Amino acid sequence: xxVGEFATPADLLVVGGGPGGYAAALHxxxxxxxxxxxxxxxxxxxxxxxxCIPSKALIEVADAVAAPGRVAPWGVRSSTEVDMARxxxxxxxxxxxxxxxxxxxxxxxxxxxxxxxxxxxxxxRVAVEAGDRLEHLEFRHxxxxxxxxxxxxPDLPLxxxxxxxxxxLLFGEDLPDELxxxxxxxxxxxxxxxxxxxxxxxxxxxxxxVGRRPNSDTVGIANTGxxxxxxxxxxxxxxxxxxxxxxxxxxxxDGPALAHKATAEAEVAAEAACDRPAGFDPTCIxxxxxxxxxxxxxxxxxxxxxxxGITTTSGRFPFAASGRARTLGDADGFVEVLAxxxxxxxxIHAVGAHVAELxxxxxxxxxSAATIEDLAGTIHAHPTLGESVMEAALDLAGRPxxxx
Ligand code: FAD
Numbered sequence: 001x002x003v004g005e006f007a008t009p010a011d012l013l014v015v016g017g018g019p020g021g022y023a024a025a026l027h028x029x030x031x032x033x034x035x036x037x038x039x040x041x042x043x044x045x046x047x048x049x050x051x052c053i054p055s056k057a058l059i060e061v062a063d064a065v066a067a068p069g070r071v072a073p074w075g076v077r078s079s080t081e082v083d084m085a086r087x088x089x090x091x092x093x094x095x096x097x098x099x100x101x102x103x104x105x106x107x108x109x110x111x112x113x114x115x116x117x118x119x120x121x122x123x124x125r126v127a128v129e130a131g132d133r134l135e136h137l138e139f140r141h142x143x144x145x146x147x148x149x150x151x152x153x154p155d156l157p158l159x160x161x162x163x164x165x166x167x168x169l170l171f172g173e174d175l176p177d178e179l180x181x182x183x184x185x186x187x188x189x190x191x192x193x194x195x196x197x198x199x200x201x202x203x204x205x206x207x208x209x210v211g212r213r214p215n216s217d218t219v220g221i222a223n224t225g226x227x228x229x230x231x232x233x234x235x236x237x238x239x240x241x242x243x244x245x246x247x248x249x250x251x252x253x254d255g256p257a258l259a260h261k262a263t264a265e266a267e268v269a270a271e272a273a274c275d276r277p278a279g280f281d282p283t284c285i286x287x288x289x290x291x292x293x294x295x296x297x298x299x300x301x302x303x304x305x306x307x308x309g310i311t312t313t314s315g316r317f318p319f320a321a322s323g324r325a326r327t328l329g330d331a332d333g334f335v336e337v338l339a340x341x342x343x344x345x346x347x348i349h350a351v352g353a354h355v356a357e358l359x360x361x362x363x364x365x366x367x368s369a370a371t372i373e374d375l376a377g378t379i380h381a382h383p384t385l386g387e388s389v390m391e392a393a394l395d396l397a398g399r400p401x402x403x404x
Contacts, residue, residue, distance in 0.1 A: 007138040018045020020145030020250030020262030027270035029109040044099040047259040148212035148251035176205035183209035238279040239272035299347035299366035315396025324383040
């Protein structure tokens, strides 16, 4: 930094416009702060532009392609033809709708958005570069939500053509005839399911999806005095405070790299920056794999409970006994409810088609320390998959209804 250079004051600076950053900006603005949000690329971040949303839209396309096979036994005969150009523009439309919605929310909340790449150069200053323009901001508080980037394998460098990352797999112009995916995390599993049927060696394209590294180095957060570990994660306290004036949230911090975790941390950091009592201490962060079948895991599983010294009992309900699963044409899978010795629900897990939609009820039950009787005694609408949560709790209570 040149001594004496002018810096524009910024009351509360947010760096990054993903589900962490834009949510933090909205909360802080609603709490009366003057918020400036700097985003180098597109509002919505990884999640809306190249992550959660386009990947789920692509999975829906894959499901639609598979639908004729699924409904043929019902007497419905149809065939499908995939127009990849139209698929691509559908994905673009979904993303554009959502990102323009975010822009509208920020605008209406009075957030000033700046396009540019931010790099911290002092504990209270950031340089924002946009083309040949460089602006310095001196902030009272900063919430940093710069997310993460794909990890590359030294022996398998991405070339954007035959060896590609998740973004190219989602938005590629053409379908590979034969695809090999390297990486078995949830992103790898989801993409493998979306492309299933092509997974034969040798391949004409390799997708490298082996995890992500936090963008803490590129934004220079260490120059604020924040501590960054060897994995690139920023050390934060319960309020997500990394220094007395800098907060870090989302993929930059420890824990599952998930959009809903970033959004939850955003509220905590915004509240803390406004001197309001706040702390990030969730009982559970729901995890979903949108594969085939889908997998939901909320709270403790048996192993984790045993590790924590908690003795659990469990109840289970198979979708084979669910009227709704039968009507949906896919009755493989189950819901399992785990409770501790006091009867408090500590975990809910499910495998099967459409189980992602059970994650909300499961998280509410675990987070609010619902009891087996709370779940078993709540009247669930019929016919829904949600009934399976109640039925698993009834099984755990020793009075199963639709199970011998
Ligand atoms: P991001 O969303 O990554 O946003 C960071 C933003 O900061 C970006 O817009 C970036 O351009 C900007 N930025 C970075 N550096 C700078 C800088 N120096 N200056 C200015 N701006 C900067 N999560 C789920 O919960 N559910 C899912 O189903 C799911 N599916 C996924 C599928 C894929 C293929 C991928 C890749 C990820 C998926 N995720 C999913 C993970 C999810 O996208 C991330 O956990 C989430 O986006 C993290 O939010 P964030 O705000 O921390 O960062």
